[in-house]
Structures are given as structure tokens and as C-alpha cells.
Amino acid sequence: MLQVAFIRDHKEDVINRLAKRNFDATEMIEEAIALDEERRSTQTKLDNAKADSNALSKEIGNLFKSGEIQKANLLKEKTTQIKEHTKELEQHLNNTIESLDQVLYKIPNVPNDIVPAGNTDEDNEETFREGDIPKLYEGALPHWELAKKYDIIDFELGNKITGAGFPVYKGKGARLQRALITYFLDKNTEAGYTEYQVPHLVNEASGFGTGQLPDKEGQMYHVTEDNLYLIPTAEVPATNIFRDTLLNESELPISITGYTPCFRREAGSYGAHVRGLNRLHQFDKVEILRVEHPDQSYKALEGMVEHVKMILKELKLPYRILRLCGGDLGFTSALTYDFEVFSTAQDRWLEISSVSNFETFQANRLKLRFKNNDGKNELCHTLNGSSLALPRVLAGILENCQTEDGIKIPEVLLPYTGFDMIS
Incomplete structure (x- = not known):
């Protein structure tokens, strides 16, 4: 299948070259780009949530060591919320990747420049x-x-x-x-x-x-x-x-x-x-x-x-x-x-x-x-x-x-x- 980065960087060229196949790829290309943007955005949110969780875990460990048990327990509640949010992001990311793949599977290969246009x-x-x-x-x-x-x-x-x-x-x-x-x-x-x-x-x-x-x-x-x-x-x-x-x-x-x-x-x-x-x-x-x-x-x-x-x-x-x-x-x-x-x-x-x-x-x-x-x-x-x-x-x-x-x-x-x- 086509690489989504190639589609994103050569959108008009991909659409024009696929037209040689008498295949209007405009809608699929737009959908693939939108899903890829959603995938990248979700991946960023997921990475940030994991980073926040790791930082909190370290802070909680330090609070327990210093005897500040109450503060540590309050932060533990926050990490629980972050972990639940992380699971939701992971599920959404997997669903987005699957949807993107399903679109990409339906897009044919782009013809080489020397391929003649034609129907039959x-x-x-x-x-x-x-x-x-x-x-x-x-x-x-x-x-x-x-x-x-x-x-x-x-x-x-x-x-x-x-x-x-x-x-x-x-x-x-x-x-x-x-x-x-x-x-x-x-x-x-x-x-x-x-x-x-x-x-x-x-x-x-x-x-x-x-x-x-x-x-x-x-x-x-x-x-x-x-x-x-x-x-x-x-x-x-x-x-x-x-x-x-x-x-x-x-x-x-x-x-x-x-x-x-x-x-x-x-x-x-x-x-x-x-x-x-x-x-x-x-x-x-x-x-x-x-x-x-x-x-x-x-x-x-x-x-x-x-x-x-x-x-x-x-x-x-x-x-x-x-x-x-x-x-x-x-x-x-x-x-x-x-x-x-x-x-x-x-x-x-x-x-x-x-x-x-x-x-x-x-x-x-x-x-x-x-x-x-x-x-x-x-x-x-x-x-x-x-x-x-x-x-x-x-x-x-x-x-x-x-x-x-x-x-x-x-x-x-x-x-x-x-x-x-x-x-």
C-alpha cells in the first residue's frame, strides 16, 4: 500500500497519477490524511500522558521517602485518572490506525510517469x-x-x-x-x-x-x-x-x-x-x-x-x-x-x-x-x-x-x- 507520508507530501500528484487508472482517489486521500492527522495528534497526547504518569510516579516515590504520606496518596489518585485516560487514548489510537489501514488498503498503486492513460x-x-x-x-x-x-x-x-x-x-x-x-x-x-x-x-x-x-x-x-x-x-x-x-x-x-x-x-x-x-x-x-x-x-x-x-x-x-x-x-x-x-x-x-x-x-x-x-x-x-x-x-x-x-x-x-x- 502507499505510504501515508508520501500521500501527505504529494497529495495532488498522487490524485493526478491515480486518475490515469480512471480512479478518483480524492475522497480516499482526504480521509487518509485526516485519519493520519488524528493518529499523530492522539499519539502526541498519549506520549504526554505517559510522560506525566512517569513524572508523578517519581514524585510519589520521593514523597513516601520523605514521610509525606498524605500528599503521596493524593497524587496516587491523580495517577489513576491519568492511567484511565491513557487506556482511552490507546484504544482510540488503535481504532484510528485500523481505520487508516482500511482506507489505505483500498487505494491502488500510483502508476509510473510513463504509463499511458487509457481505459481498456x-x-x-x-x-x-x-x-x-x-x-x-x-x-x-x-x-x-x-x-x-x-x-x-x-x-x-x-x-x-x-x-x-x-x-x-x-x-x-x-x-x-x-x-x-x-x-x-x-x-x-x-x-x-x-x-x-x-x-x-x-x-x-x-x-x-x-x-x-x-x-x-x-x-x-x-x-x-x-x-x-x-x-x-x-x-x-x-x-x-x-x-x-x-x-x-x-x-x-x-x-x-x-x-x-x-x-x-x-x-x-x-x-x-x-x-x-x-x-x-x-x-x-x-x-x-x-x-x-x-x-x-x-x-x-x-x-x-x-x-x-x-x-x-x-x-x-x-x-x-x-x-x-x-x-x-x-x-x-x-x-x-x-x-x-x-x-x-x-x-x-x-x-x-x-x-x-x-x-x-x-x-x-x-x-x-x-x-x-x-x-x-x-x-x-x-x-x-x-x-x-x-x-x-x-x-x-x-x-x-x-x-x-x-x-x-x-x-x-x-x-x-x-x-x-x-x-
Whole structure:
């Protein structure tokens, strides 16, 4: 969440930058500033009351020592009143802090200056494009038809077992899925990311730490009896590794990667654009995450973008990169680049990765700090990206690499699959 001191010192700038998201923050900002003033005023009163109580305690002790019992007992009555007032101030302070936090939790991150204004994905800016769109043979099929033709993904069986959006991968489909996971992890670890295996369920504090709560609880599967949430992405457990952590500046940067299944309710998602692998309730994803010094985070973001570009280039998939506009930006992000693969059989672009810089937004929620060389504590910057999400990458491979004889496996995956064709 935003730091209240930053909001107070840059009020108009915060309101104007949040307007890029088509979000009118004026009322919330005013409320946050008012609550912060109340918090500071109450804290001052509380500190003064405690100081008065301590001074009286010393005076009472001196009176007892000098034999002035009556005066001491009169002052003891006064200290009782001060202690009752102190309790009232403490309760009021706690209530004010809680109210302030509830307001701050609802305010999204301020977009970076280079984020374009806009309302929809049509306002996103294309910043890069690479790869030739293949010319397919007459009668080329979308991936859901290819999956059925070659018996590698069974959507109906997944529907029988669980419901729509939970496919079953079979034979070479399952092996290709496993090959992609291993290939992505290998590329990430070769680039200096340390691999982690993390839990697939998180507690409420973790959801608040990375910003999924209270913003996206309706999109998360909730295990109500234990009050746990199935993860929508490895970003949530991986980032929460560093919750309530004070690092040394010498420990930065930290780079980690991990594979997890991801679970998303995707409420309200209907239509032809969500067919097959285009949108699922359960899917696999390999994530990269960085904890950075604030001065280095945007250089790190560029490096993450280049890393994902390298992987797509090796897979020989046509792709483009979009800088998301304010209206399409995620709640916690200051700047996001989306990667999209072109699906030739569907004649449309499919999002396969988002790479984002959250600046201090998550770190403030997480209380993730580092001690700088001057001995002062600063908030870290956090970043994360998909490297990569599997369903649409798999869809891109099936559709773009199909031939009349079968689906040709990208050369870079051959050491992982053990086969070069699905036929």
C-alpha cells in the first residue's frame, strides 16, 4: 500500500497519477490524511500522558521517602485518572490506525510517469514485436481441436472430474507440459534465479501482503474452514517469504523462481475467447521474482523483460510486448509489460506473461525493508513476472507449429520431450 507520508507530501500528484487508472482517489486521500492527522495528534497526547504518569510516579516515590504520606496518596489518585485516560487514548489510537489501514488498503498503486492513460486494452502501447507469423496449411485447427485430434488434452474428462476449466493432459500432452516447466526453470536458474518450492495455499496475511486481499478475494478459491486461499500465482507465497524481514543492503538483489499450479475462479469469464486453454481455473506457471534496491528496480525490470524475450525467441513463437495503460494496470503495479503470443489458428493475440514493478507498494504491506549503508531502514522494491504461464504458450505451440503431418516440437524443447512430433 502507499505510504501515508508520501500521500501527505504529494497529495495532488498522487490524485493526478491515480486518475490515469480512471480512479478518483480524492475522497480516499482526504480521509487518509485526516485519519493520519488524528493518529499523530492522539499519539502526541498519549506520549504526554505517559510522560506525566512517569513524572508523578517519581514524585510519589520521593514523597513516601520523605514521610509525606498524605500528599503521596493524593497524587496516587491523580495517577489513576491519568492511567484511565491513557487506556482511552490507546484504544482510540488503535481504532484510528485500523481505520487508516482500511482506507489505505483500498487505494491502488500510483502508476509510473510513463504509463499511458487509457481505459481498456486498446489503449495499451505496443513497444516491441518479434517473430514471423507462420502461414498454416489449409484447414489448420485451433488448439482445442488439435488436442482432441491427437488425444493430448481432454477438456471433457476434466469437466467430468471437477468442472469446466480443469483440463486433463494425456500422453505427449502431459510430457510437453512437463518439458515446458523444466525448460522454463532451467532458463531461470541459468540466469541467476534461485529455485524455490512454495506452498500452494496461503493464509490471509499473505494475501494482504501482496495485494490480492482485499482487492481480489472474489477471484480466489477460499478454504473457509481453515481460512486459507489457493494461490492465484506463485508470486503470493514467494513474495511472502520476505514478509516482516529486514535485509542488509549487501543482500540485494534477491532473485528467485518457482513452479506452481495456479487457481483462479475467473468469475464472469464467458464466450469464445475463453475456449480451450485460453482461460482456465487451474493452470501451471513458472514465476520469477526480484527484491531490489529502489535505485535499481527499473533496470531490473528491463532485465526481466529481456529474459522473457530470450525464452520466446528460443521457442520461435511470434510475440509482442505491450506497456499497459492506467485502466488496464493491476491494483498493485506501478508499471507492467504484457507479453502476447500470436495464435495463427485463432487469428488473435494471447497474453502469456506480465512483468511488473510494484516499487514499495507490496513492501510497505509486507514490512519488507533493508538497512542502507547509512544505517537507516528503507522499503525494498519488489518485482515479478511470468516466465512463463503454460496454457497459452502451449496453445501457441500447438497452433503455430502444426503441419499436415502433426505438431512439430520447437527444437529447444527436444532434450526435454524426447520426441520431435505429435502425430
